[in-house]
Amino acid sequence: MKNVMSNKTVIALYVLPALFLVLFLIYIPMILTGYYGLMKWDGVGEMKFIGLDNYIKLVQDKLFWESTWHSILLGLFSVLSLIGYLIVSLVLASKIKGANIFRKIYIIPMLLSSVAIAQLWIKIFDPMNGLINSFLTSIGVENVPLWLADPEIALYAIFIPIVWQYAGFYIIIIYAALVNVPEELIEAARIDGANAFQIAYKIKVPLISGVLKVLVILAIVGSLKYFDLIYVMTGGGPGHATEVMASYMYKEAFGKYNFGYGSAIGFGLLVISMVATWTIQKLMKTKEDN
Amino acid sequence: MNPNELTTKSTKLTPKTGYTSLLKKIGMVILYLVLIVVALVQLYPLIWLFQLSLKTNQEVFGMSPFALPQDPQWDNYIDAWTTGGINNYFLNSVWYTIVAVILTLILGSFVTFAVTRMEWKLKGFVLALFMAAYMIPLHSTLIPLFNIFNKVNLIDNPLSIIISYTTFNLPITIMILLGFYQSLPREIEEAAVMDGCSVHRIFFQITIPMTAPVLSTTAIINMIYNWNEFVFVNTFISSEKWKTITVGVNNFVGQYLTDWGAIGATLVISILPILLVYLFLSDRIIEGLAAGSVKG
Incomplete structure (x- = not known):
């Protein structure tokens, strides 16, 4: 029996095709990004080795750090909005009739492409004919905001469709965790005289802290990689007001044909994502130890 | 509050x-x-x-956006579908999605089977490689990917899209399959080995049918990802005839800037397939979305 299930040819046949794909299309490109960063290259012609020039430029590039900051800001907003999602999930999990239907409605935007969401929200944000400004005008607001066209608020405006898109996803996950909290614990606390708020804060939330931690990591790392919606909605503009790491990289490479510098930005994105993941995991561990 | x-x-x-x-x-x-x-x-x-999507331009620009369409303009849909070329994008999306989903499920099942059912030294390491690939930001691989596809003449070729979809969905697919395989009893497979069954027969005739429920969950999740994918098509495909609906919609909006009704119709067409699938399989989809995230 051992022989059949440890047949080397079969194992190779089953594992190698997928392994080949993942190595050649994910791991090797990941390493090559760092390598291409050492080149001056327009994407089609010859590469010219220029040492660390691109990376030195990257470290001193104000625009790169600005886009990094925007990515981090989106991550912080996402973590803050987790509080809102937690509250809605707590309400949803408090023996509400129809909780399942609410849950199913909440997740619908998550199923749509970021491109469709971006195009829809461009229309919603339209200063003249959009939903939001028409509503504001109808209740008597005179100087309606320009939303995506105003560099001061564009990044915050973009965060609204991001929340709209992901809220349902976070809510179903928190809700699923809350539903699994043992009923006896809640009952015991209730008998001891704890009110619903105390039960939520002192029993339910600590019991699902594992899931919440995963969601914090997901929110931050996901935000650092954020691209589609921003690229379609504003292209990083106006100016560079909504530029994020991925959009900056994409425009340098596929817009300006600076593939060498674009690769350096891509490698910066990789390093920052890795460091962020590692740091958050560390931070959360120490908190637990205390 | x-x-x-x-x-x-x-x-x-x-x-x-x-x-x-x-x-x-x-x-x-x-x-x-x-x-x-x-x-x-x-x-x-x-x-x-x-x-x-059912309004005329006069209604869009002359009346409150909250107003209902007065005389539903179903023509907007016909215009988008034929004149706007959405039909071509739509069909491309359908077949790229189907082919990539099938490939991902087959390759993912092979790996999961080999890792959970077969005995070999490096399986822990190989599994870790697949899982860790999930953490790598797609954008950090994009320029080299473009160069690799360029070197093998796959730029502006649907194969580059299908291969990319298959590869980048493998980690999450294996992640979801793994949980199911681990909970599945091994007795039937072990009995089959005793009876002298070949590994291939065990895999195709016993294991694959037993994993049908999780395969359908995974297939739907993959389908949604592929249907909505933007950056690969936007980067690797330049001809209109090979573009997918997600990228096509974006181009359409660029061309018909002021025709909001037609833009609305195009967007509705692009999201309708997913919404229809969700209508019938919402539990499966929710389960799949949740499974893919928290295990990572």
Whole structure:
């Protein structure tokens, strides 16, 4: 029996095709990004080795750090909005009739492409004919905001469709965790005289802290990689007001044909994502130890 | 605001029953209001999009955006589908999605089977390689990927899209399959080995049928990812004839800037397949979305 299930040819046949794909299309490109960063290259012609020039430029590039900051800001907003999602999930999990239907409605935007969401929200944000400004005008607001066209608020405006898109996803996950909290614990606390708020804060939330931690990591790392919606909605503009790491990289490479510098930005994105993941995991561990 | 409502809801459970039950009812009403408001916020933009897709330009630019379409312009859909070339994008999306989903499921099942059912030294390491690939930001691989596809003449070729979809969905697919395989009893497979069954027969005739439920969950999740994918097509494909609906919609909007009705119709066409699937398989989809995230 051992022989059949440890047949080397079969194992190779089953594992190698997928392994080949993942190595050649994910791991090797990941390493090559760092390598291409050492080149001056327009994407089609010859590469010219220029040492660390691109990376030195990257470290001193104000625009790169600005886009990094925007990515981090989106991550912080996402973590803050987790509080809102937690509250809605707590309400949803408090023996509400129809909780399942609410849950199913909440997740619908998550199923749509970021491109469709971006195009829809461009229309919603339209200063003249959009939903939001028409509503504001109808209740008597005179100087309606320009939303995506105003560099001061564009990044915050973009965060609204991001929340709209992901809220349902976070809510179903928190809700699923809350539903699994043992009923006896809640009952015991209730008998001891704890009110619903105390039960939520002192029993339910600590019991699902594992899931919440995963969601914090997901929110931050996901935000650092954020691209589609921003690229379609504003292209990083106006100016560079909504530029994020991925959009900056994409425009340098596929817009300006600076593939060498674009690769350096891509490698910066990789390093920052890795460091962020590692740091958050560390931070959360120490908190637990205390 | 809600925690306070939660408090009022049940703190005063003790004496005066009439008074507390009234408070409790008010609390319940407020809780439901919160949930209903959230539901409206999530749904209304989509309802509005549907209304927009049935309006004329006069209605869009001359009347309140909250107004219902006066005389539904179904022609907007016909215009988008034929004149706008959405039909071609749509069909491309359909076949790229189907082919990539099938490939991902087959390759993913092979790997999961080999890792959970077969005995070999490096399996832990290989599995870790697949899992860790999930953490790598796609954009950090994009330029070299472009160069690799360019070197093998796969730029502006649907194969580059299908291969990319298959590869980048493998980690999450294996992640979801793995949990199911580990919970599946091995006795049937072991008995088959005793009977002298070949590994291939075990895999195709015993294991694959047993994993049908999780395969369907994984297939739907993959389908949604592929249908909605933007950056690969936008980067690797330049001819109109090979573009998918997600990228095609974006081009369409660029070309028909002022025709909001047609833009609305195009957007509705692009999201309709997913919404229809969701209507029938919402539990599967929710389960799949949740499984893919928290295990990572």
